[in-house]
Amino acid sequence: MKNIFIEEREIKKPKLYHALISLLGLVAVMVIGIVIFGADPHIPMFIGVIIASIMAMVLGYKWSDIEGMMIDGISKAMQSVLILAIVGMMIGAWLLSGTIPTMIYYGLKLLSPKVFLIATVLICSITSLATGTSWGTMGTMGLALIGIGAGLGMPVGPTAGAVISGAYFGDKMSPLSDTTNLAPAMAGTDVFTHVKYMLKPTLIAYTIALVFFGVYGFTHAASGTVDDSQAVIIMDGIKNSFNVNPLLLLPPLIVILAIALKIPAIPGITLGFIAAAILAPIFQPGVSFDNILDASLNGFVCETEIESLNSLLSSGGLLSMAFSILMVLIAMMYGGIMEGSGQMETIINALLKVVRGPAALIGATEVTAFFANAVMAEQYISILIPGRMFAPAYREKGIHPKSLSNALESAGTVTSCLIPWNTCGVFIATTLKITTAQYAPWAVFNYTMPLITFLLAFAGITATKMTAEEQAKADAGELV
Numbered sequence: 001m002k003n004i005f006i007e008e009r010e011i012k013k014p015k016l017y018h019a020l021i022s023l024l025g026l027v028a029v030m031v032i033g034i035v036i037f038g039a040d041p042h043i044p045m046f047i048g049v050i051i052a053s054i055m056a057m058v059l060g061y062k063w064s065d066i067e068g069m070m071i072d073g074i075s076k077a078m079q080s081v082l083i084l085a086i087v088g089m090m091i092g093a094w095l096l097s098g099t100i101p102t103m104i105y106y107g108l109k110l111l112s113p114k115v116f117l118i119a120t121v122l123i124c125s126i127t128s129l130a131t132g133t134s135w136g137t138m139g140t141m142g143l144a145l146i147g148i149g150a151g152l153g154m155p156v157g158p159t160a161g162a163v164i165s166g167a168y169f170g171d172k173m174s175p176l177s178d179t180t181n182l183a184p185a186m187a188g189t190d191v192f193t194h195v196k197y198m199l200k201p202t203l204i205a206y207t208i209a210l211v212f213f214g215v216y217g218f219t220h221a222a223s224g225t226v227d228d229s230q231a232v233i234i235m236d237g238i239k240n241s242f243n244v245n246p247l248l249l250l251p252p253l254i255v256i257l258a259i260a261l262k263i264p265a266i267p268g269i270t271l272g273f274i275a276a277a278i279l280a281p282i283f284q285p286g287v288s289f290d291n292i293l294d295a296s297l298n299g300f301v302c303e304t305e306i307e308s309l310n311s312l313l314s315s316g317g318l319l320s321m322a323f324s325i326l327m328v329l330i331a332m333m334y335g336g337i338m339e340g341s342g343q344m345e346t347i348i349n350a351l352l353k354v355v356r357g358p359a360a361l362i363g364a365t366e367v368t369a370f371f372a373n374a375v376m377a378e379q380y381i382s383i384l385i386p387g388r389m390f391a392p393a394y395r396e397k398g399i400h401p402k403s404l405s406n407a408l409e410s411a412g413t414v415t416s417c418l419i420p421w422n423t424c425g426v427f428i429a430t431t432l433k434i435t436t437a438q439y440a441p442w443a444v445f446n447y448t449m450p451l452i453t454f455l456l457a458f459a460g461i462t463a464t465k466m467t468a469e470e471q472a473k474a475d476a477g478e479l480v
Contacts, residue, residue: 013059014055026048030044052334055343077329093292104141107130115218125166128168128177146434157441161443165213175265188395192268201461238309243283255268338389362463365390395475401480402464403457410450418440420437466480
């Protein structure tokens with residue numbers, strides 16, 4: 001009896017239908033698992049790995065070859081895995097030290113009745129930048145601001161749109177965000193290069209959102225005093241539980257400085273972690289080395305009488321990143337098989353026959369990411385799968401991988417909330433008690449971001465060519 005796992009067979013070049021079976025098989029499993037049964041994406045993704053493995057065996061590859069492809073795929077994401085792990089530890093330390101509570105406290109001070117919607121965008125931006133999570137921001141600060149907006153007489157749609165715009169801006173730009181780390185890992189660049197490259201298009205879309213909410217807010221603001229009692233409660237809770245001090249803003253400033261000085265991501269983020277660990281026992285009474293170790297591993301647990309504050313500030317820790325890290329590893333197993341067996345190349349070649357020029361490639365990336373959000377209903381997948389699919393095409397055309405990572409975030413991260421059945425859309429509808437149809441027209445940042453990125457691609461601003469040295473590094477599989 002032949003052993004198909006180890007026997008030598010002729011390896012066939014994959015046809016388009018081979019690759020589509022692997023890709024559409026994954027899509028089908030994702031839709032069934034996530035949309036219909038509400039499962040997390042990990043196991044459906046692993047079933048996709050099985051489908052891709054079977055197709056690779058049909059093409060003639062031995063199991064040892066397929067295993068090597070999976071390991072090779074995982075190895076390409078190891079820097080991202082290490083960064084995610086360190087970011088988890090850093091968030092725990094930043095919460096324990098009072099760094100994140102201090103950032104949120106000063107953010108809430110920006111609240112002004114005359115510029116409520118602009119203040120809402122800014123507060124949610126600061127909170128999301130500080131925590132790296134749009135969900136945590138919307139579920140806490142966002143929920144409080146929805147209540148404040150109701151007291152002001154502001155329609156719920158614009159208020160929710162301001163909350164979502166700010167939350168996703170911070171999520172997109174924060175080095176603490178898992179999506180901000182996933183996108184460059186899939187593209188083949190580092191997180192600091194990615195964040196710096198996103199600045200110009202993101203700030204344009206952000207400015208458009210601020211102007212829109214400023215004009216609308218001044219035009220429709222209700223008379224009287226805003227009931228900002230919920231914001232005051234959160235601020236008082238922070239003051240009663242933490243020592244708030246401007247010096248606690250040093251850790252994020254150190255990380256920002258590291259980005260500016262082009263210090264590699266891992267040591268740059270580690271410096272932010274060390275700074276918070278040093279400041280924690282200085283500013284927060286009773287904090288010991290044991291507390292620092294525990295918060296870095298298990299995360300920080302906030303225990304006050306204010307439930308919304310506890311929810312916002314109970315986070316972080318190495319173990320909190322297990323969900324994202326495991327998702328990356330399984331997705332890279334799939335990507336490794338698709339790339340190593342030539343199935344990815346077959347799909348890309350078919351797409352490139354109708355895609356001409358860098359701007360068209362950026363547009364195709366964004367459309368694919370949006371399609372992944374709609375079909376597979378999971379934000380992570382909209383970054384992971386298109387990232388692995390298009391990375392070879394960007395290298396072949398000599399386009400810098402930071403252009404790919406920017407396109408992935410511009411469409412994958414920010415459009416997830418615009419799909420009612422996407423996990424992000426479901427979360428917002430459940431948490432803010434508002435339908436997608438009510439808030440989507442007002443999520444200005446989220447639908448202008450992919451348009452700005454696509455338009456700027458024609459000017460070469462979001463579609464940058466690699467230098468000869470960068471091309472050589474990319475061809476060698478190194479980060480650019």
